[in-house]
Amino acid sequence: MIKFEKVTKIYPSHSNSSPTIALEDVSFEVKPNEFVSIVGRSGAGKTTLLRLLLAEEKPTSGKIFFKGIDVHKIKPEKLSGLRREIGVVFQDYKLLPSKTTYENIAYVMEVIGKRDEEIARDVPEVLDIVGLTDRAQNFPAELSGGECQRAAIARALIHRPEIILADEPTGNLDPYHTLDIIRLLLKIQEMGTTVILATHNKEIINRLGKRVITLEKGRVIRDEERGRFIL
């Protein structure tokens, strides 16, 4: 479903310092309905990897395929099509501040042209799944960190994408809410969605017992089917 083929990403330096190698010669594949954790220290290249998959940035070399298509060969005006097939949960939530929780989630359905009746049916359903029914009419500024992250997850899964990318979704949360979010991601995977989780939370990874790809200084140093957080 997803294939990274010898991907390298180098950020050129703006001063006299040497260029930053964010990813180096990274290759791996993700099959449909897999739950894959990308682990590594801060700056190991986890976020860059996800940004490259979303075509937010271009690799310096190598190729990234999504369902057999090289995502960096997609024309900018067609990128929205790719992004509609991927649900993304960001560490900093990236909710639209001027829209309520309900509107943030409904926005994705509006973007893909779903009918009003479908929106009216599905959004409350997803809000119920993430436990935010009571907060539907609140703006992001009125929600707690955990609630924002649950809203972001609801937004990521509302259009039933084939894959969900979660970039440090628990980075800003307390242990209780962290478990809550991970349970939610597992539930989503059980429903048939591929999940790629980027995190540096050791405890979570060791509990999950799922595939773990470990990055260090931009290189894949380990890829295990039932992995643990070892650095």
Next chain:
Amino acid sequence: MFVAFRRIFKLGWQSFTRDGGLAAATVFILVIVIALVTSLFILKEVSQFLIASIQEKVDISVYFKERALETEILNIKEEISKIPEVKEVKYISKVKALEEFVERHKDEPVLMESLEEVGNPFLASLNIKAWEASQYGVIANFLEHPVYEDLVEKVDYYQRKPVIEKIFALSAGMEKTGWMGAIILVVVAILVTFNTIRLAIYNFREEIKIQRLVGAGNWFIRGPFLVQGVISGISAALICLLIFSLISWGLSPKIEIFFPGLNIFQIFVSNFWTIVLIQLSTGILLGVISSTLAIRKYLKV
């Protein structure tokens, strides 16, 4: 398509009403720009009126000898009327000239007494108005033709020439300066509006990026900003229309005291639909073009 359009309009309206402060600032700047453009339009009408009324006072007169018969003068009038440069010719008979003089100076007994002694000293004349200052020379040449030598006493063109040319040069200069000033002001106003809208959209750059990342197409992102631009433009135009209606209605009688015949409210009313069109098109075009240009660079994510 219709659903997308409806949603874009809804999102635009929602943003406009929710970001009250920002919307008010944009509308305020647009009001200033539209007011400026409208003022320039009204000033153009006013200056045209003033220039026309000054030019209206410019003419030359040709005086006929005592022995010239009225039929001969009227024949010459007929001939002069045929000259394309001539705008208007008015015949003033000897009697009419005396009547006008008496009417003008009836309160001056010394003049009236002298007039009684000399009888009617005035000559019959033709009062000629041309379309442009440069054309008076042509008309004067025509009247100095030897054919008319026996009938024409004098043409007062050469005495008036410097004044006529000065008046026309002044009005042409006024028009040119007015246009240059207008162009500079409009350019400044457009730049101010563009920068205000650019700053407003700059506040939304993160939001635009998020919209791109969740799969919104360019038009779905750009559309609501354009709708906001249109709503701001229409609101500003309506506010301006109201302000100008009130100002022109209130100030018109006072202005007429200083410039008789200049009725600002009348100018406003007779050009109402042109003004509405100017205000709406200025508001909407500025709103839409500024939004389009300002949002362009944030859509490249």
